[in-house]
Amino acid sequence: MAKNQYAVFGLGSFGAKLAVELGKAGNTVVIVDIDRQRVDDLREKVTEAIIADVSNEEVVRELNVAKFDAVILGMSSHFEDQVLALTLLKQEGARKVLAKANTAIQERILYRLGADEVIQPEQDVAERISRRLSMANITDLFEFKGSAFAEVSVPARMAGKSLRQLDLRNRCNVTVLLMHKPGCPTETILSPDTLLEKGDQLTVFGSRESILKLFKEN
16 A cells, blocks of 8 residues: 655644654655754654755745645744745645644634644644543544544443444434443444443444434433
8 A cells, every 4th residue: 555645844742743653654754844953853753854944935846745645834833934834835736734723813824824724732632631521421532524433432321222223323323333342352343233231432433413412411
């Protein structure tokens, strides 16, 4: 399988961590930062490491950014440079640009300038923790292209019933993908006659509203 190609511009804590994780996952990763030490610290963990100023038009042109599946901008602490880099990336035909923002105002500006996705790591983490603490049976929920994946616990009212009896896919448009019983390995759901027990962990897919309705309460 062909590797995806990514470029990470800006090696603060977010950009550096993301670059390393993308590399671990087997992707081709090019990192670029004006700080020599930051680049040298990651040189052995990525495909290519470049010391350069990505707010410079000539630099961005020479990087041939259109070849990357995505370019990640992690320069939110230098927002003016981030704005310039985003403008140049779009000008040079970058296919997809993800940008880190520190504030809602930065997020709005980046979207207006053409960013395909804007990430606020602290905000995203806070929202996930809030959901987890506020919803008794939902330990995590990720929205994805209008739908959601969630890790949920089986509530008491579903215990002792089979997936066939519950018929979640047809009644609620929620599909159970994986099941984990305490003390056992995670397994793919193979039989609709599998009985659920209170506290079983499920990975489900469906609309956010349907998942919340099904699993928010005991």
